[in-house]
Amino acid sequence: MDQEIQRPRLQKLIIKNFRAIGHNPVEIELDDIVVLVGPNNAGKSSILRAYEVAMSDGSKKCELTLDDFPNGTISAENLPEIVLHTIVYDNLPAEKWVNRSTGENIIIERWKWDTVGKPKRSGWNAVSQDWDETGVPWGAANVANSRRPLPHKVDAFSDPEEQSSSIVKLLSTIITNRVKSLTVKNGEEEEELTEFGKLLEQVKEIQNKIIAESKEEIEKAEEGISDLIKEIFPDYKITFDARPEDDLEKSINLFKAGSKLLMGPATGYQSTVDRQGSGARRTLLWAALRYISETSSKNERPNVLLLDEPELCLHPNAVREACRVLYELPLNSNWQVMVTTHSPAFVDVSKDNTTIVRVERDFSGEIKGTTLFRPQRAKLDENDRKLLKLLNLCDPYVAEFFFGGHSIIVEGDTEYTAFKYIAAIHPEEFKDVHIIRARGKATIVSLIKILNHFGTRYSILHDSDYPILESGNKNPAWTTNQNILNAVYEHVDPSRVRLIASLKNFEFAFLTNEVSGEKPYNALLELSENTEIAENIRLLLLSLINHSSPIPTGCLEWSSLEELFRHYQDKVMTSLQKKD
Structure with a gap:
């Protein structure tokens, strides 16, 4: 796009002491699409409201009531404050308001309320590097509003x-x-x-x-x-x-x-x-x-759509269409989109213009916003996006891991079904666990890149496979083992990742029927009829949640390809000894 026809866009929104949000600022990095996830009453709707309030400067909507102040009281140490970073290309204000530290023209404005009613708007002076109380960028509120993207807010309830x-x-x-x-x-x-x-x-x-x-x-x-x-x-x-x-x-x-x-x-x-x-x-x-x-x-x-819970009242067939409309809106026009959602169907990690932010309360009750995902930081390549797009089509709920809990990546349908069964009969033991079904070994690598971006603990269970097929040909799946390990070591702290391989494959390691066209169904039958198999898989799931728990027989926690290869050599030697 030529710079002459580029329009203003939002870069960052910082909020503190506003409604449910407390003294610790919540900072939202803005992209074409921003998806806010998290539990109820965590402040997601307050974030949507904050931009609308700032953009309503000069009108009644910008006037706060006592209910908008923390705990419904006015405290000089905890005054509501909204800061907005806007990237502009023309109609620039005076030079002192233009921050070019990133190579772009960024205008930083602040709205602060010392009492109920109207706020005091001020601008960041790029020369003095401080808030300037003597003037504001663009002057009058209506002129300044016209220089920023126009908000369109639709509430859920x-x-x-x-x-x-x-x-x-x-x-x-x-x-x-x-x-x-x-x-x-x-x-x-x-x-x-x-x-x-x-x-x-x-x-x-x-x-x-x-x-x-x-x-x-x-x-x-x-x-x-x-x-x-x-x-x-x-x-x-x-x-x-x-x-x-x-x-x-x-x-x-x-x-x-x-x-x-x-x-x-x-x-x-x-x-x-x-x-x-x-x-x-x-x-x-x-x-x-x-x-x-x-x-x-x-x-x-330019416009900004602020949409609360887009999944409400939609027929299941309409959910995917609604998601498509949201993601295409910024591609076809000068729109940015910020939504809150409890539905993984509205999270599409295959897109390259999407930021996922989890909004939640910490142990002290303070609300924080954590940027979980930005494609450029997750270092996804074109193959990753292709695999994730296909995965999203097959399973629109694959993105559940953005909503919290302990994440476990599994390779296929059989282990996914088995773990879901175990979690269902032991709900208290596995109540906050997300099983992520990769539906293929190569996709595991793409999912690891996303979870690494979180910087949190997670686990992986995959099939070890063997370097040589029974036909004598090389097995391409064996090479993927090294790709998985390389991706794990890109985590900021690889010790927070537990990598376990089912020796040969999950069915061979834990079930009695390895080859079947109905593997997930047969797994359910075996688990429901064989308490020993069910207990072994329960222990496996526990070891994937608690990284200090011992792993059951049939799998291997590994950190080098040599470890897996030694297991393969042992199997070959055992087979030869049996033949002798």
């Missing part, structure tokens, strides 16, 4: 009227901005949206043209979104009940505040969105986002 209002506002803003960008011209060249002020000087002469072009854009939106709605509600359509503003000279709004979005059967009664069911409202939201994504251009004003 707000009442139907608020949800309806959020969707109508989202569509109205996008349509309005597109109409403005289409009608503002200087000679033969189309002007940028930020030059829309020139329209006000000519409003008397071009008002009819603006209204005509806005109607055309509305009709296109109605038709496009109605087509998408029909995929779920076949006989439905939408009508955007928009009315022109009487006095454009005093407002940049093209439509009255009372404009409504109607929805219902094409040949029947259409009611406002707030009168629709939860499923219909969420379907409309996704249809609107998909329409915006598929019809946007990179030259539009």
Whole structure:
């Protein structure tokens, strides 16, 4: 993308003493897609709200109540504070506000409340390297707001009227901005949206043209979104009940505040969105986002979608489509997306523009935000992304390990099924364990790279295989053992990883039936009928959780390929002795 047409984007959001977030700042690194995961009441929604508050400077939404202060009290040592880093390319403020330490133009602003009501906004002075209380970047709040991406927040549990209002506002803003960008011209060249002020000087002469072009854009939106709605509600359509503003000279709004979005059967009664069911409202939201994504251009004003729990009220078939819409929105247009979720289906580690942040409370009760995953830091190559994409298609819940607990990578379906069975009959013993099914030996390496990025403890169980096949040919799976070991040693502290190999394979090591077309099913039968096998696999699972626990017979904890090879040599010698 050429720098001339690049638009502002968010780089970092820092929050402290705001709602559930305490004195220790929560720092969010922003990407095209930011997925906030973590338990309930950990502050995820507070993070979404923080950016909306900062961007509402100059309006009532930016005014805090006592409930927004820590513990509902005002303390000089614990005042609410929101800091925003924005990367800009044009319309720069005065030189002292521009931080170029990273090679980009970063504007750093802070909002601080010393009491209920309005905040004090200040800017970071790149010259004095301190907060400057004598002025602010870009001056007036409305001017500064126009230099940053515009927020669109949709809450999870707000009442139907608020949800309806959020969707109508989202569509109205996008349509309005597109109409403005289409009608503002200087000679033969189309002007940028930020030059829309020139329209006000000519409003008397071009008002009819603006209204005509806005109607055309509305009709296109109605038709496009109605087509998408029909995929779920076949006989439905939408009508955007928009009315022109009487006095454009005093407002940049093209439509009255009372404009409504109607929805219902094409040949029947259409009611406002707030009168629709939860499923219909969420379907409309996704249809609107998909329409915006598929019809946007990179030259539009940048936007930020702040979405709370996108999985709510979605039919299972709609979840994958909703995830696709979210991930494609930044690719097709000037959008960034920040969502909170409890669903692994909305975490796609195969994408190269996604940051995963876990928000949780520590032992002292303080909320912290930990960046679990950024592709460039995890050092994923194209083959890793390909494997992870295929894995995500096969198992949309593979990303459960982002949500906490002790992670165990296993190679195939049989061990995954066996461990799940053991965990189900011993729930207290294995209540916080995530079994990650790699569905192939090569994919284990890609998953290790991601878990290394966490810096936490985890375990791996894979088949040792043998260097030579029974046919006498070399076994390609043997080479992957070294790749797995190399990946483990890239952990910041390899001693926190336990690497265990099932000797030859899991079925050979722990079950009685090695070769079968129904291996997972046969494993369940054996576990349910043979208490000795079940106990052996329980001990194996315990050893994968507790790295100091002994491992059962049938597997080997290894740290060099020579160890595995010695086992193979022992097996060959034993076989020869039996033949003799």
